[in-house]
């Protein structure tokens with residue numbers, strides 16, 4: 001199973017967006033930077049739009065410069081904003097980690113460095129064996145191919161896509177799961193309503209991850225072993 005980070009595992013209380021706008025200011029001298037939509041998008045997509053919106057070419061050098069300043073600013077911003085891991089997350093991850101049927105990975109819009117900073121901040125990084133990150137695609141559903149490739153390398157090439165579950169909080173997580181032929185368990189901890197997530201095609205929706213037994217039962221159930 002592959003977990004999204006923001007809104008699913010953690011609430012960073014706006015630290016990511018805050019650090020990113022601060023980095024745009026510090027790296028490029030942009031005064032009063034204008035925010036862009038963040039929910040469910042990849043950092044590469046967000047950063048590209050952010051640079052272009054402020055008249056800066058989104059080339060490799062500028063993206064790299066923005067990333068470096070962002071990664072430097074993020075740990076302090078995480079401390080300053082507070083934030084928390086979301087309800088049920090630690091218990092669920094601890095249970096899944098000791099289940100030999102489960103392989104825990106990340107499928108996130110964050111860059112590898114920011115994913116690690118955010119999860120280490122809340123003591124969650126060590127649960128994950130591998131990850132697909134937001135440096136690989138501007139549009140989140142385009143992470144489907146790299147995700148399938150990584151699962152084949154890290155778990156087995158034999159795993160049917162329908163046995164893969166994406167756990168996320170936005171319609172874009174669901175779109176990505178559907179692009180992979182995988183299932184999606186969606187949670188309402190990122191700001192979307194259950195009906196929005198159902199309408200977007202989630203296979204199961206929970207208010208949060210506190211119903212550990214019920215979630216574990218579904219993840220390991222026959223329903224989850226059948227072709228979609």
Ligand SMILES: [Mg+2]
Nearest residue numbers: 004006007169
């Ligand atoms: Mg999210």
